[in-house]
Amino acid sequence: MSTILVIAEEKNHQIRNATLEVVTAAAGLAASHGGRVAVLLLSSAAVDGASLAACGADRLLAAVDPRLAVYHPDLFKQIVLKAVAMTGADALFFSATSMGRDLAPRVAAALSAPCLADCTEVTMQDGTLTATKPLFAGKVLGRFILNGDKKVVSLRAGVFSIMERRPSAEVAFEPLPVPDSAFPLQATPTPASDVGRVDVGDADVVVTGGRGLRSAENFALVEELADALGGAVGATRAVVDSGWRPHREQVGQTGKVVSPDLYFMIGASGSIQHWAGMSGSRCIVAINKDSNAPIFQRADYGLIGDLFEIVPALTAELKKRSA
Incomplete structure (x- = not known):
C-alpha cells in the first residue's frame, strides 16, 4: 500500500x-x-x-x-x-x-x-x-x-x-480547486439552538432519552443533565419517530453509532437495535422504573426508579459539585 x-x-x-x-x-x-x-x-x-x-x-x-x-x-x-x-x-x-x-x-x-x-x-x-x-x-x-x-x-x-x-x-x-460547475444547493445557517451543543457522534458523554420521558417538553431534563456533564443529547428511534427530537440525535442501528466514555440511557428499554448503536460505550448508566428492562442486563450501573425524581436530583448534585 x-x-x-x-x-x-x-x-x-x-x-x-x-x-x-x-x-x-x-x-x-x-x-x-x-x-x-x-x-x-x-x-x-x-x-x-x-x-x-x-x-x-x-x-x-x-x-x-x-x-x-x-x-x-x-x-x-x-x-x-x-x-x-x-x-x-x-x-x-x-x-x-x-x-x-x-x-x-x-x-x-x-x-x-x-x-x-x-x-x-x-x-x-x-x-x-x-x-x-x-x-x-x-x-x-x-x-x-x-x-x-x-x-x-x-x-x-x-x-x-x-x-x-x-x-x-x-x-x-x-x-485543491473546486469544480466551476454550478452548485445545486445553497448553504443555510445552522439554527441558533444547535450552536455550541456537542454533536452526539463526537461527544465523550452522551445522555439519551427514550419514550419514558413521555413528551418532547420533558427532554429538558435530558438537556440539563447533558449540559451539566458537558455532553451531547441522544434519542431513541421511537422518540425521533414521534417527532420529539431531530434525527441527527438518533442513536442506534438506523441512527448514529457512538462510543463515548460515558453513556446515560434514560427512560428507554434498550432494544437490540439501539444497542447496536452504543454497545462500544465504555461505561453505561441506565435509569428506568422497569427493573426488567433489557438495558439493565448490559449496563455497568443501573438506577431503578422514577426518572422524574432521579434525573433532576442527579443534575442538581452535579451542578453543586462543579460550582
Missing part, C-alpha cells in the same frame, strides 16, 4: 475527532508497511491542519469554498476523485459519519472499487487489506478481504484512539 487517502470532516472550523481517529489508524497502518497518508479536507473556510499532521498525515489537501458548507454528494465525489488522481491513493479511508456513509460508496462505485462500511478494525497482511465490521446488530463480527487496485472503507467513530505520532510536525495545506 503506497498511499492512504483520508477524507477529513470539520465542524465549526475544527477538525472532528472522528477524523483524527481515522488519520491515526491510517498512519499506523502506513507506517508498518512503508506507506504514506494524505488527507483531503472539504470545507467552507480555512481550518488549522496541525492536528492532522500531528496524528500522522504526510500530505494535506484542502478544497475550500463557502458553498461547501452544505454537503452535496456529486460535487464532493468529484473533489474526492480529483484528490485520488493527485495522490495516487490506492486506499481511501472515511469516518462512518452520516456524510462518510453516503459519500464512500459513491466514490467506490466511481472507482469500481470494493467498499466496506462501519469497520472496527483494519489490518494489512502480505499486501492484502483486511477489515472487520459488526454484523446482525453487533451479534457477530465479520472479517473481509478487499481486493482490487483501489479499496474504500469507513471506520466506526469512537473505536480507534487518537494518537499524536508527530506532535511537532508541520505540513501545509495544498489547495
